[in-house]
Amino acid sequence: MLHILNKSPLQTGTLDTVVRLAKSGALLLIEDAVYAATKGNGAESKLREAMARLKVYALMPDLQARGMADRLIEGVGAIDYDGFVDLVVEHPNNQSWL
């Protein structure tokens, strides 16, 4: 399953819930959720916990817009919009955590 998250990890508790309930598959961080995949963010350990079970991706245009493209945590896949579409196609189902 593909989990899609769009909220900052320091603004809501959604990342915690995703990490608790997403057992396998992929986690795609978009919009303000990309901050979770940046070095030094308070959610870094939570994200590493997710990376142990899930393939984690971040949307590069959203990282660039926020000036955070050079801070992506190693091991997180940087993808563009075409990559986003590919992920949706590859997974049998997905959930957008709003």
Added chain:
Amino acid sequence: MAQKKFMLVNRKAPYGSIYALESLEVVLITAAFEQDVSVVFLDDGVYQLKKGMQTKGIATKNFSPTYRALEDYDVDKLYVDADSLAARGLTTEDLVTEVKVVDSATLATLMTEQDVVLSF
């Protein structure tokens, strides 16, 4: 016109919602009316000041250069919460403009001194 002390409290990241841009509009309006304006960046609001934004990929205007121009509008009281910066792995080196980094006690005092506090 009577001058009041206005404080705008920015607590949200840019682009994910409209709050950051709306706050910036209000800063400019308040300055146009020659009010005493303080702008605070707290929690995810500190991300509004991050250097190096390239917004072409999300087809949105990068409004961060405007923070650098605020001084021209006599808005020079920009306060950044030290704890919020640290929790995001940022330092003043990462910010687009000169700010005063303040601790919780200082910020708390500043808030109580205001006539009007607007939250974004």
